[in-house]
Amino acid sequence: MGLLGRIGGPAIWAPDAKELAGFYAAALGGDVGEEYADESGKVRAVFLPVGETTCFFHTAETFRRPDWPREELPFHLDLVFDDIPATVERLLALGATKPDFQPGGDGWTVLLDPSGQPFCVTRSH
Template sequence: MPHHTTPTPLSGTLMCQAMWARDGRQLADFYATALGTTVSQTFPDDEGNDIAFAFHLNATMHLFYTSPSFTAPDWPAQDLPFHLDLAFDDVHTAEQRLVEMGATKPDHQPGGTHWTVLLDPSGQPFCIHSTH
């Protein structure tokens, strides 16, 4: 009878999440403001043009790349490979502020009263929830 050993569990940490948009700076500013911080780093391309923009929350870098060929997903017709969920103490006020900042609210709202789907300025869906 073969002897099987249990592998040692991994214990990695999330170091960075990255997103692409036609305007990485606009998207970085949007999410930084939504999360109560500011863009703190930029990264240039080979010609010296800033093409990536970042901020840090705790130990995680949030990085937003400019990609002229970026196309937002056709949600809900297309499945999403991933999306962000943000939590706020006052979801109603947060929704109003996020819309003022450039988000839009699609008609399709699959979360009922549990969460609200918004589209960020690049057209990518994200959800907002209550922290309670």
């Protein structure tokens, strides 16, 4: 049996969907897509098209940043770039932070996005 479907992309909760979508758009060199507001006009969801994938960001009023590495993560993003050191510096300038705990050795660098969620910067495998 062949492939029946595909994953469109992850849905990521944050205190501010628009802000976090903007960070990842700048990180990846893309543009923020369509925004969806609630009945009061507050932006609650934002799409970010990235190639054939779409990330979906959702504003969650009760969002709590993960206490990583003490807490296990249900998932995280791996962002792939050719020049890891230059990319890390650029992402730090965009608002990411670099935690002391770096379990990847030379394989990847862990950063925290502006909402405090870990993601990895790595080369293509």
